[in-house]
Amino acid sequence: xxxxxxxxxxxxxxxxxxxxxxxxxxxxxxxxxxxxxxxxxxxxxxxxxxxxxxxxxxxxxxxxxxxxxxxxxxxxxxxxxxxxxxxxxxxxxxxxxxxxxxxxxxxxxxxxxxxxxxxxxxxxxxxxxxxxxxxxxxxxxxxxxxxxxxxxxxxxxxxxxxxxxxxxxxxxxxxxxxxxxxxxxxxxxxxxxxxxxxxxxxxxxxxxxxxxxxxxxxxxxxxxxxxxxxxxxxxxxxxxxxxxxxxxxxxxxxxxxxxxxxxxxxxxxxxxxxxxxxxxxxxxxxxxxxxxxxxxxxxxxxxxxxxxxxxxxxxxxxxxxxxxxxxxxxxxxxx
Amino acid sequence: xxxxxxxxxxxxxxxxxxxxxxxxxxxxxxxxxxxxxxxxxxxxxxxxxxxxxxxxxxxxxxxxxxxxxxxxxxxxxxxxxxxxxxxxxxxxxxxxxxxxxxxxxxxxxxxxxxxxxxxxxxxxxxxxxxxxxxxxxxxxxxxxxxxxxxxxxxxxxxxxxxxxxxxxxxxxxxxxxxxxxxxxxxxxxxxxxxxxxxxxxxxxxxxxxxxxxxxxxxxxxxxxxxxxxxxxxxxxxxxxxxxxxxxxxxxxxxxxxxxxxxxxxxxxxxxxxxxxxxxxxxxxxxxxxxxxxxxxxxxxxxxxxxxxxxxxxxxxxxxxxxxxxxxxxxxxxxxxxxxxxxxxxxxxxxxxxxxxxxxxxxxxxxxxxxxxxxxxxxxxxxxxxxxxxxxxxxxxxxxxxxxxxxxxxxxxxxxxxxxxxxxxxxxxxxxxxxxxxxxxxxxxxxxxxxxxxxxxxxxxxxxxxxxxxxxxxxxxxxxxxxxxxxxxxxxxxxxxxxxxxxxxxxxxxxxxxxxxxxxxxxxxxxxxx
Numbered sequence: 001x002x003x004x005x006x007x008x009x010x011x012x013x014x015x016x017x018x019x020x021x022x023x024x025x026x027x028x029x030x031x032x033x034x035x036x037x038x039x040x041x042x043x044x045x046x047x048x049x050x051x052x053x054x055x056x057x058x059x060x061x062x063x064x065x066x067x068x069x070x071x072x073x074x075x076x077x078x079x080x081x082x083x084x085x086x087x088x089x090x091x092x093x094x095x096x097x098x099x100x101x102x103x104x105x106x107x108x109x110x111x112x113x114x115x116x117x118x119x120x121x122x123x124x125x126x127x128x129x130x131x132x133x134x135x136x137x138x139x140x141x142x143x144x145x146x147x148x149x150x151x152x153x154x155x156x157x158x159x160x161x162x163x164x165x166x167x168x169x170x171x172x173x174x175x176x177x178x179x180x181x182x183x184x185x186x187x188x189x190x191x192x193x194x195x196x197x198x199x200x201x202x203x204x205x206x207x208x209x210x211x212x213x214x215x216x217x218x219x220x221x222x223x224x225x226x227x228x229x230x231x232x233x234x235x236x237x238x239x240x241x242x243x244x245x246x247x248x249x250x251x252x253x254x255x256x257x258x259x260x261x262x263x264x265x266x267x268x269x270x271x272x273x274x275x276x277x278x279x280x281x282x283x284x285x286x287x288x289x290x291x292x293x294x295x296x297x298x299x300x301x302x303x304x305x306x307x308x309x310x311x312x313x314x315x316x317x318x319x320x321x322x323x324x325x326x327x328x329x330x331x332x333x334x335x
Numbered sequence: 336x337x338x339x340x341x342x343x344x345x346x347x348x349x350x351x352x353x354x355x356x357x358x359x360x361x362x363x364x365x366x367x368x369x370x371x372x373x374x375x376x377x378x379x380x381x382x383x384x385x386x387x388x389x390x391x392x393x394x395x396x397x398x399x400x401x402x403x404x405x406x407x408x409x410x411x412x413x414x415x416x417x418x419x420x421x422x423x424x425x426x427x428x429x430x431x432x433x434x435x436x437x438x439x440x441x442x443x444x445x446x447x448x449x450x451x452x453x454x455x456x457x458x459x460x461x462x463x464x465x466x467x468x469x470x471x472x473x474x475x476x477x478x479x480x481x482x483x484x485x486x487x488x489x490x491x492x493x494x495x496x497x498x499x500x501x502x503x504x505x506x507x508x509x510x511x512x513x514x515x516x517x518x519x520x521x522x523x524x525x526x527x528x529x530x531x532x533x534x535x536x537x538x539x540x541x542x543x544x545x546x547x548x549x550x551x552x553x554x555x556x557x558x559x560x561x562x563x564x565x566x567x568x569x570x571x572x573x574x575x576x577x578x579x580x581x582x583x584x585x586x587x588x589x590x591x592x593x594x595x596x597x598x599x600x601x602x603x604x605x606x607x608x609x610x611x612x613x614x615x616x617x618x619x620x621x622x623x624x625x626x627x628x629x630x631x632x633x634x635x636x637x638x639x640x641x642x643x644x645x646x647x648x649x650x651x652x653x654x655x656x657x658x659x660x661x662x663x664x665x666x667x668x669x670x671x672x673x674x675x676x677x678x679x680x681x682x683x684x685x686x687x688x689x690x691x692x693x694x695x696x697x698x699x700x701x702x703x704x705x706x707x708x709x710x711x712x713x714x715x716x717x718x719x720x721x722x723x724x725x726x727x728x729x730x731x732x733x734x735x736x737x738x739x740x741x742x743x744x745x746x747x748x749x750x751x752x753x754x755x756x757x758x759x760x761x762x763x764x765x766x767x768x769x770x771x772x773x774x775x776x777x778x779x780x781x782x783x784x785x786x787x788x789x790x791x792x793x794x795x796x797x798x799x800x801x802x803x804x805x806x807x808x809x810x811x812x813x814x815x816x817x818x819x820x821x822x823x824x825x826x827x828x829x830x831x832x833x834x835x836x837x838x839x840x841x842x843x844x845x846x847x848x849x850x851x852x853x854x855x856x857x858x859x860x861x862x863x864x
Contacts, residue, residue, distance in 0.1 A: 032743030043784035083369050085465040165584045283576040285550030
């Protein structure tokens with residue numbers, strides 16, 4: 001197992017360097033000069049341009065800039081945002097907890113509904129319930145996030161008043177040394193009603209962000225289950241007279257989980273992409289919105305640093321998923 | 336501790352009354368500030384969150400106007416040659432405190448000198464802090480204009496200028512001129528955290544900065560020691576909400592009292608809603624199309640005039656601005672002093688336009704119209720605007736190709752003297768002075784940069800240069816009025832529209848004034864009973 005882990009970690013090195021290079025090149029390939037964008041309609045003189053260019057280090061050859069960036073990264077320094085002048089590292093970690101919290105709740109929502117829905121659909125294959133579930137999943141998968149979010153806001157917040165429109169907690173709550181995870185902060189503070197408020201604020205964004213993963217998980221679970229349900233040992237189990245719940249829930253589902261977990265791992269990328277829109281609509285202060293704003297402003301350090309950190313997160317999640325295979329299926333562990 | 340007890344009170348009150356507590360005003364803002372040191376930045380979003388609540392300036396704009404009144408300076412005197420301005424400073428003004436700093440002295444001349452010295456003097460230890468690039472200081476030509484600042488005594492400072500400059504006092508009311516505490520700056524430098532000036536701001540303003548979470552919330556509490564009339568609400572909260580539809584829902588649900596920048600399409604529905612009051616005012620801006628007046632046939636004023644007559648501006652107001660704009664006939668907006676109302680706009684008359692072009696010997700004209708890739712207050716949809724013009728111009732036999740570039744490229748290339756085509760662009764005023772429009776956008780000095788028409792017309796330039804050095808506003812008004820007549824005759828631009836700014840708010844919000852410079856100010860806002 002350790003050997004396997006070490007081998008997997010080794011593959012990180014070229015990926016990491018590749019990501020560094022791509023993130024550095026990507027933002028520079030986009031047309032648009034951050035200095036000109038900064039000056040706006042006013043424009044600026046050539047001397048002023050040269051001065052700012054030198055201040056930001058753009059006057060040096062590109063390979064020197066890359067080398068400095070790379071050595072900075074290896075020392076844990078991702079540079080400073082052109083716009084806010086704050087270290088990229090600080091900005092990322094002040095915003096990331098919000099994205100992580102939202103993603104976790106979105107995933108819980110997707111799994112809590114997606115797994116049972118997939119199992120039930122597979123067991124009732126071809127029946128009305130199966131068709132209804134799978135068509136709903138297809139609709140969920142195709143729904144534009146933006147539209148879906150506004151629809152939920154208008155119905156549940158605007159018309160019914162059940163949930164808040166946006167934000168992470170009611171404005172009356174204020175925590176002095178926050179961890180950034182609102183649910184944890186709310187519990188820690190002990191303020192009456194804080195936890196309920198934080199959870200109420202999570203409902204709509206988690207549903208919106210979790211909708212696509214929910215659809216994918218439900219469909220994937222269904223097809224994996226169908227495959228497993230046709231296996232000999234399931235027939236044997238049935239012949240032995242085991243109760244259906246035990247057959248479907250334990251014998252079949254466990255074996256069907258491998259492809260489902262792969263999908264969950266891959267969904268992390270989808271979640272981060274979806275977070276961009278979800279965060280913008282719900283005024284959720286996470287990294288999605290931060291990245292988009294930075295791309296528009298050509299804030300090089302933020303875009304390259306943010307991409308790098310996100311890539312590392314995705315790599316770590318996929319590593320975890322690979323290790324999970326072993327936990328679920330002992331055959332993989334032994335290999 | 337003081338801050339905490341304030342907050343506890345606010346929280347208890349709010350718990351009783353829901354989010355719409357009478358003690359805290361919630362403003363749904365459109366984005367996060369870049370920081371809290373206004374001199375470092377140029378965006379209105381940052382100014383709303385920093386210079387307006389937290390800081391004061393030597394002079395300040397009278398709410399709802401572009402006229403200037405004394406702020407931290409009680410009065411000022413301009414020498415006869417116009418090159419020395421003596422400010423008499425207000426006494427007894429206290430700076431805020433925070434967990435790292437408590438002031439030991441009141442505001443004085445040292446703070447004024449520090450505020451400007453750090454922006455202009457490369458030797459000042461704060462010149463490079465937070466990557467200081469001092470855009471506005473440079474943009475308002477302060478480095479060339481400001482020779483020195485002299486401290487006469489603790490409450491008198493003299494600004495020595497290299498030339499007389501009438502807009503200088505208005506510049507002192509601009510956000511970049513917000514006065515910082517030198518004592519705080521020194522303390523933070525000593526503590527090794529100079530960037531605290533930008534992250535934990537200390538000012539003299541009506542509200543004290545309390546907390547900020549990026550992309551989520553900014554909290555302020557009332558400054559109990561404010562030198563002016565104290566703020567009417569105990570706490571001011573900015574709920575950062577980037578999506579306009581969501582801001583609207585939040586006002587409807589009572590989660591915000593005031594919101595910024597509604598979608599034009601929602602305004603009518605808001606006006607029909609009894610729970611929302613919509614205030615409106617013409618913005619201090621202009622959207623225009625600049626011909627390249629150095630490239631034939633656009634070097635001929637009659638050709639430019641003929642093209643202007645072919646544009647159906649009302650259609651643009653209806654379609655592009657969805658009614659939230661008004662036709663522009665002058666290069667400055669009607670809310671600005673010296674606006675020349677006697678000027679008649681070019682009539683919309685395609686037949687006459689066609690005849691005029693033929694008279695000038697122009698036939699089979701093909702041209703480019705540049706459409707900006709971004710949305711601006713002065714032009715919510717440049718692509719659509721260009722398409723309407725393309726249609727208008729085809730009526731008079733002029734063939735239009737619409738081009739666009741990424742925003743940075745667009746700004747850069749549109750400044751080129753030999754640019755091919757007419758450019759859609761616009762401007763939002765900085766200091767309410769006509770010089771800020773006429774000289775920046777149409778003066779000879781701006782050719783190759785902010786003067787996108789590449790238009791250098793001596794009679795016009797003479798008028799605006801003369802007006803710039805006079806201190807008497809009546810005399811300046813006459814010159815600017817005359818300059819606008821010259822502008823209209825020469826037609827370097829097609830003036831298109833001034834947008835209207837809408838501010839939706841809850842009906843209980845009292846005394847909100849829409850500021851023509853676009854900033855949102857809350858110290859005099861409260862709740863009606």
